Amino acid sequence: MRGVSHRFGPILALDDVTLAVPRGTFVVLLGPNGAGKSTLFALATRLYDSVSGEIRILGHDVRRNPTAALQQLGVVFQSRSLDGYLSLLQNLTYHAALQGIGRRASRAPAMQALAKVGLAERADDKVRELSGGQARRVEIARALLHDPACLLLDEATVGLDIASRESTLAIVRGLVKERGVGVLWATHLVDEVASDDHVVLLHKGRVRFSGLVPDLLRVAQAGNLRGAFMRVTEDTHAEAA
Amino acid sequence: MTAYVTARGRLDASGYLACFSGIVWREVLRFLHQRERFLAALVRPLVWLFIFAVGFRQVLGVSIIPPYQTYVLYEVFVTPGLVGMILLFNAMQSSLSMVYDRETGAMRTLLVSPFPRSFLLVSKLLGGVAVALLQVYAFLGIAYFWEIEPPLIGYVTVLPALVLAGLMLGALALFMSSVIKQLENFAGVMNFVIFPMFFASSALYPLWRIKESSPLLYEICRINPFTHAVELIRFALYGQLEPTALAIVLGCTVLFLAAAIYAYNPSKGLMSWRGGPAGGG
Numbered sequence: 001m002r003g004v005s006h007r008f009g010p011i012l013a014l015d016d017v018t019l020a021v022p023r024g025t026f027v028v029l030l031g032p033n034g035a036g037k038s039t040l041f042a043l044a045t046r047l048y049d050s051v052s053g054e055i056r057i058l059g060h061d062v063r064r065n066p067t068a069a070l071q072q073l074g075v076v077f078q079s080r081s082l083d084g085y086l087s088l089l090q091n092l093t094y095h096a097a098l099q100g101i102g103r104r105a106s107r108a109p110a111m112q113a114l115a116k117v118g119l120a121e122r123a124d125d126k127v128r129e130l131s132g133g134q135a136r137r138v139e140i141a142r143a144l145l146h147d148p149a150c151l152l153l154d155e156a157t158v159g160l161d162i163a164s165r166e167s168t169l170a171i172v173r174g175l176v177k178e179r180g181v182g183v184l185w186a187t188h189l190v191d192e193v194a195s196d197d198h199v200v201l202l203h204k205g206r207v208r209f210s211g212l213v214p215d216l217l218r219v220a221q222a223g224n225l226r227g228a229f230m231r232v233t234e235d236t237h238a239e240a241a
Numbered sequence: 242m243t244a245y246v247t248a249r250g251r252l253d254a255s256g257y258l259a260c261f262s263g264i265v266w267r268e269v270l271r272f273l274h275q276r277e278r279f280l281a282a283l284v285r286p287l288v289w290l291f292i293f294a295v296g297f298r299q300v301l302g303v304s305i306i307p308p309y310q311t312y313v314l315y316e317v318f319v320t321p322g323l324v325g326m327i328l329l330f331n332a333m334q335s336s337l338s339m340v341y342d343r344e345t346g347a348m349r350t351l352l353v354s355p356f357p358r359s360f361l362l363v364s365k366l367l368g369g370v371a372v373a374l375l376q377v378y379a380f381l382g383i384a385y386f387w388e389i390e391p392p393l394i395g396y397v398t399v400l401p402a403l404v405l406a407g408l409m410l411g412a413l414a415l416f417m418s419s420v421i422k423q424l425e426n427f428a429g430v431m432n433f434v435i436f437p438m439f440f441a442s443s444a445l446y447p448l449w450r451i452k453e454s455s456p457l458l459y460e461i462c463r464i465n466p467f468t469h470a471v472e473l474i475r476f477a478l479y480g481q482l483e484p485t486a487l488a489i490v491l492g493c494t495v496l497f498l499a500a501a502i503y504a505y506n507p508s509k510g511l512m513s514w515r516g517g518p519a520g521g522g
Contacts, residue, residue: 045349045353046352046353047349047507049507063507066355066507067355067356067357068355069355070353070354070355071252071355073353075349075353077346077349079346080346081346081347081349083271083347085270085271085274086267086270086271090267090270093263094263094264094267095350096259096263097260097262097263097264097266097267098260098263098264098351098354098356098361099260099354099355100252100255100256100257100260100356101256101259102255102258103262103266
């Protein structure tokens with residue numbers, strides 16, 4: 001993602017954002033509410049096009065070659081996007097169809113993806129019978145179904161209890177090691193960031209920092225990540241106060 | 242490292258077919274799981290047929306007009322209009338679900354598919370039409386026992402007319418779903434679309450009757466695309482083709498579809514400038 005800017009009417013939502021998510025890495029997109037994280041996700045998934053800049057996924061430009069680009073992408077959106085009237089398996093096979101995978105061919109990978117998130121035995125249950133944490137895990141399974149090279153998760157743990165949050169995070173971190181996917185994990189919660197993570201700190205539509213956590217602490221002259229985050233985004237907190 | 246069973250998506254003809262059938266299958270499955278929706282969709286036209294039409298039979302005579310070759314009961318006349326009503330309500334319900342899906346985020350699942358957006362939207366429309374066909378044939382099946390007995394071949398010849406009329410209304414609803422910002426606005430818009438479209442048409446009364454009462458309303462009915470959808474269905478149900486209705490419905494389908502595809506286009510459409518995505522980030 002290079003030099004990406006976007007505005008909604010007079011409001012500049014993203015301003016010259018540049019970031020990269022190499023394969024096999026876990027990158028945290030950290031920013032307070034309203035920082036522009038969801039806008040960035042909407043552009044990366046081509047919900048709409050950016051005003052300027054370019055977004056490439058495995059070299060494929062999202063705007064010029066959306067078909068090849070989107071095929072490499074697995075997405076978990078901030079808001080729940082499963083169909084409550086359908087079963088877990090039906091939701092996954094529907095998603096597979098949207099990727100061009102026939103129902104018969106998608107069954108085995110769907111069951112394996114559900115097993116990966118510990119929900120294979122509930123494959124025939126309706127999604128509306130699941131808890132919030134379980135539904136999130138199904139969304140992760142769904143995002144993995146077509147074997148994407150890059151996984152985008154937008155505030156994937158919002159509304160989950162601590163145990164569900166930790167298990168969701170552990171599953172995704174495991175995927176980076178096991179399958180070599182590149183993960184962009186958007187969150188506003190500093191306790192989801194590990195001490196050796198690569199962090200991109202987004203604030204008011206601009207990247208304020210991009211690098212490893214120890215470097216952020218050094219640049220922000222803070223003793224811990226929470227302090228660094230507060231320092232970088234202090235104008236927002238001052239306004240809120 | 243664990244061995245994974247993976248299925249790479251195909252973007253060739255078989256991939257397109259898998260995507261199309263998946264979208265249609267999901268629409269039908271959702272409908273079948275929502276039994277109350279199926280019941281409501283059937284009850285609405287049946288109430289009109291069993292109660293409204295019976296009451297009107299005595300006050301509204303229908304003279305011999307094509308495609309009918311003899312005097313017909315009002316129930317017979319009104320049946321194609323009620324079929325149109327099913328298509329209209331189904332299209333609007335589908336549009337409502339798209340607004341809801343957009344608010345909840347489910348719409349994004351569809352839109353991030355690597356297939357062209359126009360293909361996804363047309364597939365979604367045809368999925369809605371498939372659901373409407375189930376409702377229409379269930380209604381016609383019940384109406385048969387109410388002495389609405391078109392020729393048997395009519396049940397076949399009406400099929401393309403139903404698909405085309407369903408596509409036209411679905412495309413209109415799809416375009417509307419792109420301009421409706423919030424679910425709360427939907428009811429108001431519906432009042433300005435469903436009821437005027439339905440009542441200012443030939444669904445409930447022959448156009449010559451309307452002309453006798455109000456020449457202005459007659460002209461409004463004539464330019465209403467829904468009138469032509471109803472006439473297309475009426476003639477097709479009796480194994481006949483009404484060329485003017487076909488041309489207008491076809492033209493309107495292309496127009497509405499182009500508008501909907503434009504509205505959902507990521508770079509040119511309405512979604513890019515009317516506001517940010519749902520969510521706080």
